[in-house]
Amino acid sequence: MRNILFLLSILVSISVTAQEDADNIKKIYSTSLTNGKSYEWLDHLSNQIGGRLSGSLNAEKAVEYTKEELEKLGLDKVWLQPVMVPRWVRGAPxxxxxxxxxxxxxxxxxxxxxxxxxxxxxxxxxxxxxxxxxxxxxxxxxxxxxxxxxxxxxxxxxxxxxxxxxxxxxxxxxxxxxxxxxxxxxxxxxxxxxxxxxxxxxxxxxxxxxxxxxxxxxxxxxxxxxxxxxxxxxxxxxxxxxxxxxxxCQQLKDVQSYNVIGEITGSEFPNEYIIVGGHLDSWDLGDGSHDDGAGCVQSMDVLRLLKESGIKPKRSIRVVLFMNEENGLRGGRKYAEVAKAKGEKHVFALESDSGGFTPRGFTFDCSDAVFNKVLGWKELFKPYLIHYFEKGGSGADIGPLKDDNIVLAGLRPDSQRYFDHHHAANDTFEHVNKRELELGAATMTALVYLFDKYGTETITDKTELKD
Structure with missing residues (x-):
């Protein structure tokens, strides 16, 4: 009898925890869809700044703007990480x-x-x-x-x-x-x-x-x-x-630019880092709304949505807006280089660099053991039509962080229209749907919430959910 009661208490605890996760994720989606900031930020990046080729004046303006917006969120830290980037210019048409x-x-x-x-x-x-x-x-x-x-x-x-x-x-x-x-x-x-x-x-x-x-x-x-x-x-x-x-066109001398970084310091494990990000640079033909303004503003909103939802992360959560993904990957490499030099322990990294279309799920670069545990979270995402959990690549900018201790993941939106706009003059704000963008931000936030709560070693299946 004593063993049965103990087992029942464990099952009740699991059910309560699962319901708590479902409630928190519902709050995240509701906040993003009714009080999101990603679309407003993207409007400014796209229509007030425009294409952000590495080393350009517009890239510099984007650094200044996103740093200011992150500072408005009341994060624990916001800073610029210097990185030298190539400067290629197109010249006359x-x-x-x-x-x-x-x-x-x-x-x-x-x-x-x-x-x-x-x-x-x-x-x-x-x-x-x-x-x-x-x-x-x-x-x-x-x-x-x-x-x-x-x-x-x-x-x-x-x-x-x-x-x-x-x-x-x-x-x-x-x-x-x-x-x-x-x-x-x-x-x-x-x-x-x-x-x-x-x-x-x-x-x-x-x-x-x-x-x-x-x-x-x-x-x-x-x-x-x-x-x-x-x-x-x-x-x-x-x-x-x-x-x-x-x-x-011309290849000019390298110039200094920056990764833009904001952080919520963890309440229990401040020296364990979770990062979420996209790349701030773009090509110059359009305004870079899908590639990758969308990923940047979604990543910024992850930290805001956690705060707005009353979730206090256990681990330190960073948003990193990487510079120079398009023609050098120097921002991603610099971030990994500095993290390694400081001995920082990164446990999870999520990148959005596949456009601002309807989110379908994630790909994970991790061990089979971790992936099998992550699959237990699929039920939490089904109410939002997120079904795609597969092993695969993550993102170019977070790739340099890869080691045996970190899980890498990429947001996977519907990709059927992405290459219509990719690197072209029609990669513009009018082709981004507000609701799809906000669903992506919420989906990223929900996954960050779960990885922060359970880490990568103590993930447990959460399959018994109530409506």
């Missing part, structure tokens, strides 16, 4: 056309890839070689490539439901295309925009020459998907057409 015969041209939409060199002042005009992969480039060799513009035209794989997998399957041509084509004597590179939709927006993104000598470095630009289709079709009819493009 790019221009390109397809020439089918002397004087007969069709204008097309291009944009320089981040990190590319400029064309000569008069631009470049040459015949075009279309390829679908870096391997095909190597097969053709110098004889068929030298003196020509290489056109990489491998589209995202449309039948992959995970659009990030489709992105990963073709982004190598953007990142390394100019480096590889330059080795064979190409004079320029044009890359199909990494976008599932057919439209007129060229999508930029980072590229690298690696250790290629300056003499072999060639300008690289993205072309819109509509115009990639046009160029491919025209090449199918006439291999002798020429392509012209001009761009005026």
């Amino acid at each position: 790019e221009f390109a056309y397809i020439e089918t015969s002397p004087g007969k041209t069709t204008s097309v939409n291009i944009c320089a890839l981040g990190g590319s060199i400029a064309t000569p002042s008069g631009g470049i005009k040459a015949n075009v070689v279309e390829v679908k992969s870096l391997d095909e480039l190597e097969t053709l060799g110098k004889e068929k490539i030298e003196g020509k513009i290489v056109f990489f035209n491998r589209p995202m794989q449309a039948d992959l439901i995970n659009t990030f997998e489709a992105y990963g399957g073709c982004v190598d041509q953007r990142y390394a295309g100019a480096r590889e084509a330059g080795k064979f004597g190409a004079v320029g590179v044009i890359v199909r925009s990494v976008n599932l939709r057919l439209d007129d927006y060229p999508h930029t993104g980072s590229m690298s020459y690696g250790d290629l000598p300056n003499s072999q470095r060639i300008p690289s630009a993205a072309i819109s998907t509509n115009d990639a289709e046009l160029l491919s079709n025209m090449l199918g009819l006439n291999k002798d057409i020429k392509f012209y493009f001009s761009q005026h």
